[in-house]
Amino acid sequence: MISRRSFCKKSLLIAGGLAIPFSSLELFDPRRLEAEKNDGKKVRWVFLVDTNKCVGCGFCVKACKTENEVPYDANVTRTWVERYVVTKDGKTHIDSPKGARDGFETTAIDIGEGKFEEIRNEDIDKAFFVPKLCNQCDNPPCVQVCPVGATYQTEDGVVLVDRKWCIGCGYCVMGCPYGVRFFHPVYHVAEKCNFCYHRISKGMKTACVDACAFGARRIGNIKDPDDPVTKIIMTERVNVLKEEYGTKPQVFYLGLTKEVR
């Protein structure tokens, strides 16, 4: 005859004993294991800009405006090219007339409101071009501050704007340290570079990458170890813009110097 006490003891023992093999099913779920190893995502889009190769032709800006229907003559752009001229007196002169849509047609530096500053060739220490676009940050301040969630980050890391939901408050424009956001002159909602999401999600390159004849712009998948862009980022000395804001930018630069803003 089994006593009540031993019945309780034995049932606990059986329950506990069964729990171990059952829990192992959970422990060794291969899908979960893979997810934890590799945060479950197969794609994370990143961009690589080689400033040494950029000549400031502005083809990327033109291509972007056409591809993404940002009015050609509007003074806003999803991507742009900056020109840096460092002179012997230690000053840095920067400009980007019309976002360098038409390249840099004169050697004079655009200082705003139609004024230009001439710089003599013999005064120049160094000069170079830096293409800029949305950094598709891993910790995007624009997504954080959107009061209605109209701007969001996709699984593969690109930050998008829902044109049907944006209220046009401009908080994201203010929150972006890189100044990549603006109001679309036609739709009157926040607008930004999205790595040509409609193209990259179909296996194409972005419009600016295709337009660059010098290979200064490249797009890649950092989750793919065989991707040439990933290889460069992993093995060479790359830098990012304004790291101090904690935004974890995902546009990597080769040949970035301290003068770059």
Added chain:
Amino acid sequence: MVHGEAWTLKEFFVYPNEYIYWTIQIVMYPFMTGLVAGAFVLSSLYHVFGVKALKGIARFSLVFSFALLPVAMLPLMLHLQQPQRGIEVMMTPHFTSAIAAFGIVFSTYGMIVASELWFVYRKHFVETVEEIRRVPAGDRSPLTQLRYYFFSALTLGAQDIGHEALEADERAVKKLAAAGIPVACFLHGYAGFIFGSVKANALWMTPLMPVIFICSAVVSGVALCMLTYILTMEIRKVLARRKAQQYPELPSHHELKSAEAHVVTMTAKYLLMFMVAAITLELLDLIFRGYTAVKSWDILRSVIYERDFVNIFVIQYGLGNLLPFVLFLIPGLTVRRAAIGSMLVLLGVFMMRWNVVIGGQAFSSSLSGFMHYRLPIWPGTFEEAKEGLFGAVVVAVIPFCIFYVLNKVMPVFKETH
């Protein structure tokens, strides 16, 4: 044309997409919420802390705070690019955003002020209903009948104005006013947080911002209540003189004058206290920035000490803080001097908002260029009307219109309890 291009002048290197996106309406927003919060705090000084001397202005500022409340939202709506979707902030808030809490904070505060007003004015509503009830139903004009229905509805069926019921009302007012102070401060401190948390903006990003905003809010609210109080008392004095013979039971010209002087002197004391706190914090912020001199200080210095020098040091600190400070401190405060002083204080607080909002956009995030805001005076386009002088004046005038209407329903100068 791109939004912002009409009023932005760029100098040196500014990123191509950067414009002054937040314009005078965003200056008006913290200014108006500041007035709301300040007016409420002033009324609470009497209701919660029993500062008897402020009794005359307490009810006045409570009604005024309620009149200002809907207007706090207006500048935000006017600056949105898609104002028809503005309601989504309340319907689908995205809570990582500082703006998303606006709906909750704003409606909580609105409900507190509305219910406090109801408890304060319940006696008046019931008395009005009873007064109309004395007239036989057949003799009432349609307007009186309408008034009857309106005020009956306002009583919400609670028509007991016995001693105990009124005491219960007063207890409720006290509790609501006490609950309202933190909510009012939150409403406004949170406006400061919206700016203070923008890490991309070197001028805005400081944890002091909410506190600075609260202090200057109380200053501006008290100043506006004092100014409006003086103005309405002056009108009442003129009316009293005119009606003295016809209605001898009304307060006389002299009674009004002494009451006014008393209230103004007392309010001025509180104004000064909050002003000292506000200026101390603002200067602390400025000194700290100069002392720590981080990367952005070079451009901030040229904005603060060169480009915006007149706006900051002459108009805001000089005309808006120092001069009224002296005016209020000279012994023998007269009503006229108090009126001028509070006008200057309002100017000072407005300029403080201006220098934060517009000043914060006076430099590029590249830290290598400047932007200048050219206020659209005469509206050429709808956008310039909305975000120019015209829009700002509309926002500034509406609370006074609402106050006029509210005063018909809840007379601020009638003795209730």
